[in-house]
Amino acid sequence: MDEARTLLALQDLDLVVRRAEKQLDELPEKRAILEVRHKAADVRALHEKASELVHRHERAFAATNDEVATIDEKIAEVQAKLDSSQGVNPKEIHNLAREMDALKRRKDKLENDTLQTMERAETAKIQVAKVEDALEQLAARESELVARFREKGGAVQNTLEHHRTEREALAGKIDPALLERYEAIRAAKGGIGxxxxxxxxxxxxxxxxxxxxVRDLREGAxxxxxxxxxxxxxxxxxxxx
Ligand SMILES: [Zn+2]
Incomplete structure (x- = not known):
């Protein structure tokens, strides 16, 4: 095959490769896969936020429980003093009783807070579960799409690989300067050089x-x-x- 003929064969093959690449690129599964991945990234961000919220409520819950335990100790101490208060002056008993009331009020309030925090943590956990569910569904959808893309695109991909190898062999037979001109024109003019x-x-x-x-061309190279x-x-x- 002479060089001019090789150049035309290369051009024909390049168009075939371009068509196959376009075909792969335009498979609806490809777009769908990209969309699913994009969505999954958004949902993962939501998951991170919701999990952080659960942890925050759980930390608050633990802190309140610690404080309740401390107050219980104090209540026990005050109670012990009251129990052994025979002979202690009435003013001191009065003070102890007031301290006891304050401690119990504080404990009531904390227990109330605990319930609220628990509720909030539960709501956040439900949100996390929902988001995890959505992520699972998206992952399943992605695998399904990837399988379909492989199935549909596999044949095209194989042909493409074959053509690309063939193309390299042809390109190797063309004078590098001519090949360079061809590539430059091809790149600038819609894939046809x-x-x-x-x-x-x-x-x-x-x-x-x-x-x-025409005559000049025919008399030339x-x-x-x-x-x-x-x-x-x-x-x-x-x-x-
Ligand atoms: Zn022309």
Whole structure:
């Protein structure tokens, strides 16, 4: 295969590769997988917040319980003093009784707080469970989508790998300077870097070239440049010439 023909084969293969890549990229499963992952990230953030809330309420609950235990000790102390208060003066008994009342009021309030904190912790735990449920569902959905993507995309992926290998082999046979020009034009012009001269027409931009340009091209090298679209123009060496 001469160079001009190889260049056209490379161009044809590049279009096949591009189509396969587009096909993979446009599989609805791919978009759906990305959406599910995005959603899961949001839900994980919610999970972190809800868990933090549970911990905060649990810490508050533990702190209140500690304080209740301390007050219970004090109540026991005061009670012991009251129990052994025979012979102590009435003013002291009065003070002890007042202290006891204050301690009990404080304990009542703390116990009330404890109930409230427990309720809040329960609500937060329900929220955590809900979020965990949502995460599980999202994970299941993702695996399902990934499996479908592999199934549908697997064949395309295999063909793509095969074409890419073939492409590298072809590219290796082209003069590096020409290949570089081809790649640059291909990158700049929608994935097509080389065209054929069919009669007097460029196969890509369909511009009909003036007869003197055609003559110049035909008298020149195998690969020229289309004056219409500035792509490499293969003048001869292909089958439908
Ligand atoms: Zn052209």
């Amino acid at each position: 080389a065209a054929r001269l069919n009669g007097s027409t460029c196969s890509v931009c369909r511009v009909e070239l003036p007869s003197e340009r 195998d690969v020229g440049l289309c004056p219409g679209c500035r792509r490499l123009l293969v003048v001869r060496g292909f089958d439908d010439e």
